[in-house]
Each structure stands twice: as C-alpha cells, then as structure tokens.
Amino acid sequence: MKDISTDLLVIGGGATGAGVAWDAALRGYRTVLADSLDLGQGTSGRFHGMLHSGGRYAVKDPRAARECIDENKILRKVATATIEDTGGLFVSTPQDPIEFGDELLQGCRDTGVPIAEIDPAEVLRDEPRLDPRIKRAFTVPDASIDAWKLLNALADGVRARAGTVLTYHRCIAVHRDGDEVTGAMLRDVRSGEEVRVHARFTINAAGAWAGQIADLAGIEGVHIVPGRGIMIAMNHRIVNTVVNRCARPADGDILVPIRTVSVIGTTDVHSDSPDDLTVDQAEVDQMLDAGEVMVPGFRDSRALRVWAGVRPLFEDKKQDEASNRDISRAHALLDHAQRDGVGGFITITGGKLTTFRLMAEEAVNAMCAQLGDDRACTTAKTPLPGSEAGDYYDVGARLRNRERRGELTSPGNELICECELISREKLVTEMESSGTTNLDDIRRALRLAMGPCQGGFCIYRATGLLHAVDGLDNVQANRSLREFLDERWRGSWPILHGDQLRQSRLDDWIYQGLLDVEHLPASDSA
Amino acid sequence: MNPDAIVIGAGLSGLTSAVRLAEAGRKVIVLAKGSGALTLAPATIDVLGYGSGGQVVDDPIRAALLKAAPHPYSRVAPSTVEDALAWLPDAVARGPLSGYRYEGSGARNLLLPTALGAVKPSALAPASIAAGDVRGTPKVLVVGVDGMKDFHPALIADNLSAGAYAVSARAATLPRPNGLALEPGALNLARFLDREANAQALAERLRELVRDDEAIAVPAMLGLKRPGQTWQILRDSLKRTIYEIPTLPPSVPGMRLLDVLKTLLRQAGGQFINNAVVTGCRVEDEAIAAITVRISGHERTYSAPQYVIATGGVASGAVALGSDWVTREMALGLEIDNAPRPGQRRFGDDYLGRHPIAQAGIGVDGALRPRLAGTVLANARVVGASLGGAEPWREKSGDGISLVTGYAAATLALDAFDRKAVPA
Numbered sequence: 001m002k003d004i005s006t007d008l009l010v011i012g013g014g015a016t017g018a019g020v021a022w023d024a025a026l027r028g029y030r031t032v033l034a035d036s037l038d039l040g041q042g043t044s045g046r047f048h049g050m051l052h053s054g055g056r057y058a059v060k061d062p063r064a065a066r067e068c069i070d071e072n073k074i075l076r077k078v079a080t081a082t083i084e085d086t087g088g089l090f091v092s093t094p095q096d097p098i099e100f101g102d103e104l105l106q107g108c109r110d111t112g113v114p115i116a117e118i119d120p121a122e123v124l125r126d127e128p129r130l131d132p133r134i135k136r137a138f139t140v141p142d143a144s145i146d147a148w149k150l151l152n153a154l155a156d157g158v159r160a161r162a163g164t165v166l167t168y169h170r171c172i173a174v175h176r177d178g179d180e181v182t183g184a185m186l187r188d189v190r191s192g193e194e195v196r197v198h199a200r201f202t203i204n205a206a207g208a209w210a211g212q213i214a215d216l217a218g219i220e221g222v223h224i225v226p227g228r229g230i231m232i233a234m235n236h237r238i239v240n241t242v243v244n245r246c247a248r249p250a251d252g253d254i255l256v257p258i259r260t261v262s263v264i265g266t267t268d269v270h271s272d273s274p275d276d277l278t279v280d281q282a283e284v285d286q287m288l289d290a291g292e293v294m295v296p297g298f299r300d301s302r303a304l305r306v307w308a309g310v311r312p313l314f315e316d317k318k319q320d321e322a323s324n325r326d327i328s329r330a331h332a333l334l335d336h337a338q339r340d341g342v343g344g345f346i347t348i349t350g351g352k353l354t355t356f357r358l359m360a361e362e363a364v365n366a367m368c369a370q371l372g373d374d375r376a377c378t379t380a381k382t383p384l385p386g387s388e389a390g391d392y393y394d395v396g397a398r399l400r401n402r403e404r405r406g407e408l409t410s411p412g413n414e415l416i417c418e419c420e421l422i423s424r425e426k427l428v429t430e431m432e433s434s435g436t437t438n439l440d441d442i443r444r445a446l447r448l449a450m451g452p453c454q455g456g457f458c459i460y461r462a463t464g465l466l467h468a469v470d471g472l473d474n475v476q477a478n479r480s481l482r483e484f485l486d487e488r489w490r491g492s493w494p495i496l497h498g499d500q501l502r503q504s505r506l507d508d509w510i511y512q513g514l515l516d517v518e519h520l521p522a523s524d525s526a
Numbered sequence: 527m528n529p530d531a532i533v534i535g536a537g538l539s540g541l542t543s544a545v546r547l548a549e550a551g552r553k554v555i556v557l558a559k560g561s562g563a564l565t566l567a568p569a570t571i572d573v574l575g576y577g578s579g580g581q582v583v584d585d586p587i588r589a590a591l592l593k594a595a596p597h598p599y600s601r602v603a604p605s606t607v608e609d610a611l612a613w614l615p616d617a618v619a620r621g622p623l624s625g626y627r628y629e630g631s632g633a634r635n636l637l638l639p640t641a642l643g644a645v646k647p648s649a650l651a652p653a654s655i656a657a658g659d660v661r662g663t664p665k666v667l668v669v670g671v672d673g674m675k676d677f678h679p680a681l682i683a684d685n686l687s688a689g690a691y692a693v694s695a696r697a698a699t700l701p702r703p704n705g706l707a708l709e710p711g712a713l714n715l716a717r718f719l720d721r722e723a724n725a726q727a728l729a730e731r732l733r734e735l736v737r738d739d740e741a742i743a744v745p746a747m748l749g750l751k752r753p754g755q756t757w758q759i760l761r762d763s764l765k766r767t768i769y770e771i772p773t774l775p776p777s778v779p780g781m782r783l784l785d786v787l788k789t790l791l792r793q794a795g796g797q798f799i800n801n802a803v804v805t806g807c808r809v810e811d812e813a814i815a816a817i818t819v820r821i822s823g824h825e826r827t828y829s830a831p832q833y834v835i836a837t838g839g840v841a842s843g844a845v846a847l848g849s850d851w852v853t854r855e856m857a858l859g860l861e862i863d864n865a866p867r868p869g870q871r872r873f874g875d876d877y878l879g880r881h882p883i884a885q886a887g888i889g890v891d892g893a894l895r896p897r898l899a900g901t902v903l904a905n906a907r908v909v910g911a912s913l914g915g916a917e918p919w920r921e922k923s924g925d926g927i928s929l930v931t932g933y934a935a936a937t938l939a940l941d942a943f944d945r946k947a948v949p950a
Contacts, residue, residue, distance in 0.1 A: 288849060299849040300848075300849050412673055414675050414709055415675075416675055424675070457676075457774060460641075460642070460676070461675045461678075463642075463678075463681065464675075464677075464678025464680075464681050467678065467680060467681040467684070468678060468680050468681070473684070474643070474681055474684035475688065477681060478642075478685070481642075482878075485877045485878070486876065486877050486878075488877075489876070489877035490875075493872070493875075493881075494873075496847070496872075496873065497846075497847045497848060497849050497851065498846060498847065498849060499843075501840055501846070501847050502840055502841060502843055502846070505839070505840040505841040505919075506566070506841050508919045509566070509567075509841060509919050509924070510774060512919040512920055513568075513572075513918065513922065513924050514568050514640065514772060514774070515640045515641055515642045515644060516575075516640045516642070516644040516646040516922070517644065517878070518580075518644075518878050518920075519576075519644045519645065519646070520642060520643070520644045521643075521644075521685050521688035521690075522688065
C-alpha cells in the first residue's frame with residue numbers, strides 16, 4: 001500500500017473533476033485527481049462536442065443560457081486550442097413552428113446571447129446539405145469543443161503545478177474521522193495496488209457516479225438519475241456549423257461538426273445504472289430520422305459510430321419533489337457540512353461540459369470557505385496549457401502542419417493512422433509518455449482509429465509498435481489488440497449499414513481472413 | 527464480338543470462370559467495376575481452415591465436402607473441389623510468371639504464419655509462401671524492413687515461438703534500401719526487388735543477419751513481375767528455406783495472381799472491360815436476355831447465352847445493407863437468402879463472435895442459379911463472395927469458395943453449351 005498526503009483529493013476525472021483540480025492547483029493547493037478509468041471515459045467523453053452559446057436554453061431556462069454564454073466567452077479565451085470556432089445556427093425546418101424564432105430572439109436578447117437573424121438563402125450557400133425549405137435562420141456563437149483535448153490540457157496543468165493525476169484508480173472507500181472526511185482509499189485497477197490518500201479536503205466530482213461516492217462517505221440522499229442519451233458520428237463534415245433546430249429542445253435536434261466528423265444528438269432515457277450504455281435500435285432509427293429533418297439524405301449517409309453517455313440528473317432525496325424539478329438539469333453543489341454536518345467534503349454534479357469551469361469555481365470557493373482560506377479563482381484568466389497562443393483549433397491543422405514540416409514523405413515518421421493523420425513519431429511519443437498499454441487510452445489521446453476505417457489498418461500497426469517500442473510482451477500485445485477490436489465493435493455494429501458495413505467487412509477480412517487474430521497464442525484459450 | 531459468356535466481376539471467382547471458359551474456346555467478356563478483390567487478398571487458397579467447433583482442419587477437401595446447405599461447397603458437384611484445386615496450380619504454371627508456382631494439394635492443409643504470427647491453415651499457396659509451413663521451419667529469422675508499417679517482425683517472431691507448434695523464432699530489421707525513395711511498403715519493395723541487382727543486394731543483407739540453421743521469413747514483397755526468379759536468387763544465394771508472409775492490403779501475391787489470370791484470359795481471346803458497372807437486366811423466358819452496363823458514364827447493352835455473376839459480397843459493395851436494414855443485391859436486384867429482416871438482430875455483441883447477417887448472400891439453387899422476383903434465372907450462375915451461407919473470413923474459406931464455385935460455374939456453363947450444341 002502507498003500513502004499520499006495532499007490538500008485536496010478530487011474524485012472523478014471528467015471535465016468537472018479535472019476543472020476542480022486545475023482551479024485548486026492554480027490557487028496553490030496540492031491536488032490529487034483520481035478516476036477509476038481514463039480521463040473522460042464517463043460522460044465528458046461521451047457527449048456531442050458542443051460548446052453552447054446558451055441559445056438552446058434561452059427560451060426555456062434563462063439562467064442556464066446566461067451561464068453558457070458567460071462560460072462560452074471565457075473558454076474562448078483560456079481553452080482556445082480545444083475549440084473550433086464553427087459558429088452556430090438555429091434553423092426553422094418545415095417541421096418547426098415558424099413563430100418560435102421570435103421567442104428565440106427575445107430569449108437570447110434577455111439573456112445576453114448574441115443572435116442575428118439571417119437570410120436562409122445565405123445559410124444554404126454555406127451549408128448546402130441543409131434542407132432547402134428552411135424558413136428562418138439565426139446565428140449564435142456556438143462552437144465545438146474537443147473534450148479529450150480539454151481534459152488532457154487540464155491534467156497537464158494540474159501536473160505542471162505539482163499535482164498528481166491517478167487514472168485507473170477506483171475509489172473503494174472514503175475515510176472519515178467522526179464528522180470530518182479525511183481522504184479515501186484508491187485501488188489501482190490494473191496492478192491491484194491500494195493507495196491511501198490523506199486529504200485535508202475531498203471533492204466528489206464523480207458525475208453520474210457521485211451518488212455512489214457519497215454513499216461511501218456515509219452521506220444519504222444523494223440520488224443521481226442517469227439520463228442516458230445516444231449520439232451518432234457521421235463520417236463527414238455534413239455541416240461545418242453547429243446546427244440547432246429552431247424549436248423547443250427535443251431529441252436529435254443538434255448536429256455538431258467536430259474534427260473530421262459530424263455528431264447528431266441526442267436522446268434522453270432515464271436509466272437504472274450509470275454504467276448502462278446500451279444503444280437501443282429504436283433510438284438509432286430515431287436519430288437517423290431526426291437527422292433527415294435537418295439534412296435530407298442523412299439516413300443514407302455513412303454513419304461511423306454510435307455511443308451512449310449518461311447525464312447526471314441530480315435529485316435531492318432530502319428535498320421535496322417540486323424543487324427537484326427545477327434543478328434536475330442544472331448543476332448541484334452540495335456542501336455536506338451544511339447539508340449533512342460532515343466537513344471536508346463537497347459534491348459537485350450535474351451541469352454540462354460548457355459550464356464545467358463555473359462548477360469548478362463554485363466548488364473550490366465552497367472549499368475555501370470551509371477551510372477559511374481567502375484565495376481567489378483565476379481560471380477565467382489563465383490559459384490552459386496549449387492555449388497560450390490563443391489560436392482556435394482548425395480542422396485542416398494536422399495535415400497542414402505535416403505538409404509544412406515535410407513529414408508526409410519523411411523516412412522513419414510514416415503515417416500509422418492515415419484517417420486521422422497520426423505519425424509513428426507521435427504515436428511512439430504518446431506510448432512512451434503515457435506509459436499506457438491500452439490502445440483505447442491512445443485513441444482518446446490522439447484519435448487513433450477514429451476515422452472511416454475504424455482501425456482497419458492502424459490497430460495492427462499500433463499493436464506492433466506497442467510490442468516493439470513499449471516493451472509489451474506478445475501475449476499482452478495480443479490482448480490489447482483483441483480488446484481494442486472489441487471496443488471498436490461495441491460502438492460500431494448498431495449503426496453498420498451501407499459503406500460502413502462494407503468497410504467493416506474489409507476489416508473482418510484483414511483481422512480474421514488474413515491475420516487469423518482469433519488464433520493468437522494465449523488469447524483466450526491457447 | 528458476340529460473346530458466349532459474360533462474367534461480371536474480376537476477382538478470383540470471376541476470373542477462374544472466365545479463364546476456363548475462354549480456354550475451352552468460348553468467347554468471354556469480363557465486366558469489371560474495379561480492380562477486383564485479388565489486389566487485397568493474400569492469394570493463399572484457404573479451402574477450410576477451422577471446423578465449426580474451432581478445431582484446425584487437417585484435410586480441407588474432405589471437410590469441405592461435408593458442408594451442408596446453404597454452405598457454397600454444398601452447391602457444387604463433389605469432384606469439383608479437387609478439380610479446382612488441381613486446376614489453379616496448373617493455370618499459374620502456364621502463366622506469365624516464370625518459375626512462379628502454387629503448392630499444396632487440398633488433402634492436407636498447409637500451416638502458414640500470418641503477419642501477426644498466428645498460424646493459419648491454407649490448402650494451396652504460392653511456393654514462396656507455402657515454404658513457411660511451421661512443420662518444416664523449426665527455426666526462423668523473421669526479417670522486417672525499417673519504416674515498413676505493415677510488418678512487425680518482433681511480434682510475429684514472439685507469437686510464432688509462443689504458439690502451438692515447435693517453432694523458435696527471432697526477429698531482425700533490414701535498413702531501408704538505398705535507392706528506394708518511396709515509402710517501404712510491400713508493393714514499393716516488390717517493384718524495387720523486380721530489379722535483379724536489388725534482389726542480389728537483399729540476399730547479401732540477409733546473409734549478414736541469418737544464423738546457420740535458420741529459415742528466413744520476409745514480408746510478401748519478393749517481386750511482382752519476376753517473383754519466381756527473385757525467390758530463386760535468394761534460395762541459391764542463402765542455401766536455406768526462405769519464405770514470404772502475406773501483408774495487409776494492397777497484396778503483392780494477390781496482384782501476381784491477378785496478373786496470371788488476366789494474362790491467361792487475354793491469351794485465350796477473352797476481353798476485359800474496366801470501369802463497367804452493371805445496372806440491370808432484361809429477363810425473357812426465365813433467363814437473362816441482356817444486361818445494361820454503365821461504362822464511363824455511357825449505358826450499353828450486352829447479351830450472351832450464359833452469365834456468371836461474380837460481383838463479390840458486402841466487401842465489394844455488391845451486396846449491401848440499406849439504412850432501412852434490408853439487404854439487397856445491388857446490380858440486378860437478385861434475391862438474398864439468410865439475411866435478418868428489419869427488426870431482427872443483425873450482429874452479435876462480440877466482435878469475434880457470430881453475426882447473423884454474415885450468412886447473407888445471393889440465394890442460389892443446386893446449380894448456382896439465382897432468383898429474380900421469384901424466377902430462377904436459367905442461364906446465370908452466382909459464384910464467390912456473392913454467395914451466402916458461410917463466414918469465410920472466420921472459417922478461412924474465402925479464396926477456396928471463390929475458386930471452387932468459379933470453377934463449377936464454368937463447368938455448368940460449358941455443359942449448357944454442349945446440351946444446346948452451341949458451337950465453340
């Protein structure tokens with residue numbers, strides 16, 4: 001067993017937790033950030049990639065709209081490299097009530113979300129795949145944001161300020177000394193080693209799993225309803241602007257261009273477990289049909305991948321039903337000293353990725369108040385690592401940079417993943433610096449295997465490099481390969497049709513027909 | 527030209543039919559949409575590698591003949607499997623690649639290392655690949671090329687050593703050859719090694735690396751135009767077993783076999799039309815009377831007494847699942863068998879598990895004849911990956927099914943000419 005002493009332990013490596021750790025590290029606290037899996041493997045990495053302008057909430061939830069536009073403006077300054085400045089559109093399709101546009105205009109004006117009505121003909125010039133029968137169109141400052149890039153930048157920032165990031169460390173106990181939380185016991189899920197963290201303060205940022213962490217701390221009534229939603233990534237930039245239906249928020253009414261794909265989302269099904277990531281066939285059809293309303297021909301476009309994420313919808317069992325209805329979609333800060341008489345422990349949950357920084361600020365403010373410290377939040381002014389130059393991400397950057405450096409033909413640095421333009425050097429550097437043996441971790445860091453072939457070629461190559469460079473023995477390398485094939489399959493089969501099924505069959509021929517991956521030594525039975 | 531037969535598709539199955547028909551004196555037109563699956567395939571003829579329980583098949587011909595309907599092997603006359611496996615090595619020997627030959631009999635599977643170091647059963651293989659049978663190569667040096675991303679010698683060597691066969695393997699990497707400006711992929715290396723001096727230089731390099739009693743394994747890169755000579759140079763120079771391991775697409779051995787079959791077709795007077803997409807057909811008297819073909823944007827009509835449909839399966843786009851979850855044959859609208867209906871489960875949860883839709887393909891009768899709107903088309907035969915009833919990538923039967931059914935379709939068409947006394 002290992003012992004670590006720290007000022008703050010943050011449980012949960014999603015945007016909220018990583019944001020809390022970054023905020024606290026900037027205020028000078030020694031910080032440990034722990035997650036049971038990789039960063040962003042929960043809800044933060046399983047959303048559509050939209051940085052909200054607030055427009056979507058302007059009519060229904062003015063407070064959320066104000067929070068979104070404030071945070072949107074801040075993140076555009078401090079997290080620039082993780083954002084693509086796509087802009088956003090609200091469009092009135094033939095199925096949307098034309099007068100909603102007036103409500104939207106008023107709502108945005110009331111909440112400070114910049115909005116302008118534009119000629120639908122102009123929109124169609126820029127976004128020719130949208131339904132030509134669009135009746136009205138509005139621009140708002142929506143954008144797309146890369147959650148993994150954001151999380152990696154936050155984690156880098158924490159580490160640069162002497163903090164510690166412990167991925168694959170599951171919290172198995174929260175320690176209390178009477179009415180005071182004093183830290184937690186973590187277990188390294190890969191090595192089995194236990195790590196005891198002694199912390200002056202513990203913040204529960206476990207999102208949809210926050211109720212489970214609160215239970216471990218002996219706190220009652222923190223009930224998180226997992227609201228499961230699916231998203232489908234389409235193989236192309238079907239649109240280059242975030243597109244919203246101009247109507248009250250509903251299922252499948254946003255289409256977000258992010259990196260090389262476009263993501264449509266989402267559904268909302270209340271689930272029993274935050275680990276329930278089922279993709280229902282009916283939901284797939286519902287999403288494809290919803291896409292068809294915005295983009296004719298959407299159903300037959302090439303779908304690449306589907307995933308489910310769980311929104312943490314907080315329900316306070318200590319309060320009555322009426323107040324729960326109001327706060328279910330907003331974020332919740334639970335100061336357990338006030339709520340339960342347990343000090344040194346705060347839960348922050350709910351909310352959306354766009355407002356993670358605000359949530360982190362509120363949580364760390366509450367901690368400072370309990371500790372009697374007067375330390376101001378600086379996350380609104382401090383650029384994240386990688387965003388110091390203030391340049392937005394743009395989708396052509398990887399190719400352009402390689403071309404500029406003459407790397408497209410440079411010996412020894414060939415492209416391993418042609419779809420996502422990942423070079424051998426970049427892949428090897430990531431393997432060496434992260435020390436991971438898990439190809440899925442590398443996928444999140446570099447987008448390996450996230451392109452049209454879904455790993456058909458690069459999984460084989462990356463496995464060879466894991467073995468040759470990373471010192472994995474052949475049995476571990478085989479296992480890593482098989483696990484990654486399974487991981488890719490999970491998000492693939494429910495949407496497979498047309499050209500993507502064709503691609504998948506080519507991959508079957510490669511991995512089974514050519515390589516005979518089923519009969520590698522020590523994989524399963526041998 | 528008024529053809530006797532039209533073959534749609536230029537993979538192994540279509541070209542096997544076409545070469546046989548042409549060599550029997552029939553006028554054949556091959557309509558090809560693209561370059562065919564052979565450019566992607568390892569070109570080892572896997573007839574049946576694993577039984578339904580996952581056990582290694584020793585005698586692939588016997589195991590193939592035990593397959594029941596709807597498996598494609600159940601659709602052909604029993605002697606066909608053996609005949610087809612005898613025909614291909616003979617055809618390759620008659621082909622343009624001097625000294626290039628196929629080995630294996632179909633009575634006993636070869637056990638050949640893959641580019642991951644697994645061991646895959648194959649009935650026939652180019653001699654330069656067949657030499658890698660693990661039972662004859664107890665000690666192996668697996669040699670890669672620096673900068674070649676589709677071949678990882680250390681992983682292959684470790685997996686071979688850890689496998690079920692008594693192989694002791696180690697790995698080495700050659701420097702990228704001087705004089706090769708392009709990325710050292712298998713295809714670029716093969717073109718490079720077509721020059722004799724480069725093959726000699728490779729032999730010298732290998733000599734420096736290899737130990738006394740070791741065989742040498744290299745990626746399948748030993749030339750496109752003169753692979754027989756290149757392999758011979760290496761064997762003469764190194765005095766030991768040297769063999770190739772097939773790599774990811776594009777496939778050098780596949781391109782060699784494509785070259786062989788296309789050359790034989792041309793020599794026998796067959797015509798090859800590229801960029802030809804079949805878009806429909808006219809049916810008269812329960813037979814295809816004519817097909818419409820789009821060639822470089824122009825619609826044309828072709829007509830022949832006999833048709834072979836060798837358009838491939840899902841991988842080639844010939845059979846496709848729509849976003850309405852209905853599986854269709856895309857060229858003529860032929861009926862599909864064994865496809866899950868919309869709402870039924872199409873796939874299993876495990877990637878390497880069984881998937882209901884994998885069995886889907888063009889439905890045929892005992893003479894490989896398809897149906898169109900309930901009518902059996904008397905003068906059409908479906909061959910190769912278009913046929914359902916098997917998961918060839920899983921049981922390792924892909925090129926076996928293509929070769930055997932392609933061979934069978936030619937026999938059936940030739941019989942039909944004889945019955946109708948159509949003069950050759």
